[in-house]
């Protein structure tokens with residue numbers, strides 16, 4: 001199927017779903033139960049929990065027949081329709097060419113934060129040394145330097161902040177010296193894996209419908225948001241402003257408007273990333289080892305009070321794989 005036909009069939013699926021009853025099968029029922037869970041105790045006058053969209057790893061090579069200019073336009077339109085500004089965490093090697101700079105310029109011109117996600121996406125809890133990790137972080141500075149909305153927020157690849165106290169603390173010192181803060185994720189998820197399975201199925205069967213993957217993704221994101229919100233309340237004694245992690249990929253490009261709408265239905269309010277990162281919670285630096293994961297996960301782990309609720313890693317494909325296989329996804 002060519003790109004136009006793929007997009008048009010994806011769009012048809014999406015608009016059909018918005019007319020049809022949205023929640024009908026098992027996954028969708030899960031989404032409904034999350035909506036109900038969040039909505040049930042809500043007083044209409046109570047403040048709504050807030051979250052900002054943070055998107056990692058923009059790239060010009062996607063996984064299906066979706067082309068990056070279409071993906072980019074769709075994602076930016078979805079954000080614009082909510083009038084919110086996201087934070088884009090840029091990994092230089094994926095956008096280090098002319099097209100990449102066009103992609104980033106479009107985000108910059110729309111007012112989104114352009115942030116550092118390292119050049120080569122190294123895993124700092126692996127064999128990567130402090131020196132190599134530091135050089136790679138600095139190399140990415142050149143990629144984001146030209147943009148007006150370049151912001152000194154750094155997000156660790158894989159959310160891995162170092163496997164020894166020495167590596168962890170030396171890099172934190174470097175960030176501080178350079179005027180950087182950590183672009184923490186509070187709501188972590190495995191959206192990348194849902195996209196990966198969608199793309200794998202699409203490669204074998206170009207008529208793979210988007211709808212079931214969209215529904216799984218929405219249910220998964222709402223479930224993780226609900227989990228990390230409650231954990232933050234239990235750890236910090238209050239609702240914090242959240243930052244949800246999603247990736248720049250085909251599935252998100254196709255269904256982001258519906259993802260954002262589902263969060264609103266579940267009681268959440270989208271806010272600007274710059275506002276979210278002002279929450280005092282983002283100044284905390286948990287001293288866990290291995291360091292990293294969601295900020296909320298790490299604070300919970302550091303407190304030692306929530307081990308029964310924490311798994312390691314916090315999110316990964318292994319947790320979603322059996323559920324997706326069972327659903328034929």
Ligand SMILES: [Zn+2]
Pocket residue numbers: 056057091117121157158
């Ligand atoms: Zn990444």
